[in-house]
Amino acid sequence: MKNPLWHYHAAFDADALIRRHEVASRVSNPGMITNFLDVKVDPKIYPSLLDSLAGAVEGVPIPQNWHADMAEWAAALRAVELSRDQFTMIELGCGWGCWMNATGTAARNMGRSVRVIGVEGDPGHIGYAVEALQRNGFAEWEWTLHHGIAAPQGGTALFPTQEGGQWGLEPLFHCDIAQRSDAVATGRYQELPMISLVDLVAEDRRIDLLHVDIQGGEADLIAASIGILERSVAYLVIGTHSRQIEGRLFDTLLNAGWILEMERPAILVLDGQSSPVVHIDGLQGWKNPRLFETVSTEVS
Template identity: 45%
Template sequence: MAVPPLRPRAELLYHYYSEFDAFGLIKAYSRTDLEPTPEVMTNFLGAMVPPRIHPPMLEKMVGKIEPIPNPGNWHADIAEWGSALQTVERASDSYCIVELGCGWGCWLLNMGVAAQSRGLKVNLVGIEGDTEHLANARDVLQMNGFSNDEVQLHHGIAAATSGQAIFPDASARKRTWGGQAIFDADADTLARAQADPDVQVLDCMTLEDLGGGAAIDLLHIDIQGAEGSYVKGNAEQMDRYVKHVLIGTHSRIIEGQLFEHFLARGWRLEMERPAITPLLDGRPVTRIDGVQFWSNPALVKQHDTKDDTRGNA
């Protein structure tokens, strides 16, 4: 039985709830002085992305300026773009982003470009288990003019505690371990994994390891279903160091767990678009990840109160 087709994507992605004018913020950061660059796509912020990052979408956009996302572009929607840009808008002097599961460096790149447009010093920190993605992130950030002093990229797994985890090897022809990291494996399982060419055994890094105890303007979390356990395991560090958390949620169950966790610790929810989950044989199937954007009142003193009424209809 196939998953039923979704309603039009635009209709679904407009159903967000926000305490600030997310689309207005996107428009405010959209540059009007951009010129196309051959062999790459240039987005509305001025970030350049080579087509190899996602050929099906980007090859047809080479040498063009991508319009602002309304309601989304090839990788994110208004809810995520607006939330991320809100963290740049609130920064002063410097801007630090830590991206968990950074892939090709999407949010490091885009928020780094946005922060530099405001004259902020940047610190771009990413962790990724896939070596091919990590190499792309390094190349794309260098292409966009970020220096080695501004970028820290780690080959590893974001986790609540130190140790080792098992992760698929991107070069393997088959992925017998699935697409998620396996944590807390015993010694025998780790030994078998070390000998398995289809997987890697990677070091786990906590938030303290990645951030070094410095203030973090944006912690972006997209770790394929492990977001609930991550925020619980790093709760104290997040309370002390993290101003904003932007999470790509992978199920409605996880969304409920995150509500319970952050509200109990006094965080403030400023953007929410639920995961889009059509039904298959009586069960929800996540087709488009959700978005939650939380701010830490202990570190973020000012909040915009203007409602964005999109999605309230």
């Protein structure tokens, strides 16, 4: 059966775009995985999956690599190609900083100056991101990491404490003071600040890419932040965690005039007995035409 990750829809040639960014001169790095952009990844971030790949030099992720499918790679690199001399991106739910490192490196390879910003709730993953950015040659002034939870507005939320290398942990919102206190007392949660896009984006800053992967909160975040998105964000890449979320994003962004350039729906598992289960998250890539109207030339 054909790999389902080939089944995306794009307004551009995703295969050719990815291949344009392959660094032919990359070499093996002992103990590390070197991807097609020449980004070095430490297998310790996911040892059960990556230990066997230590020292490997990966090919292009067509239709996928261990981390993402070609739809997501192509959408993120599309934002890099549409950027100008300065490439600025924000990764919400950044984990070890995959998209900060990947798109920042691709932009640097194209001669752009770079500014990458990440938000992450897990302190261990923040540590991985710092190590990855340093390993891949980013200067301290080129990156900022926030230990918190991306949300439509400021405040306080609860984030699960780590229990042995977990990924995709979901925060808890809308808890009152007593509920937060009780949850923290169990040792299973920590209180973290909620960080809004208004807090992250200066009014005069153009964000070339906003990458959103926040475990189910993406539709609420986009709907609540549409004003700042319209003013400041040129391209959105969104990991989706249900078909319902995908439909809500369609409603919000199409009604606001955004252009859908990449789409691969979430892949479901059906057992005929229970509700559909998301097996692989979906992916959407959206272009904000307002921020390209004055540009005389751009990548088609």
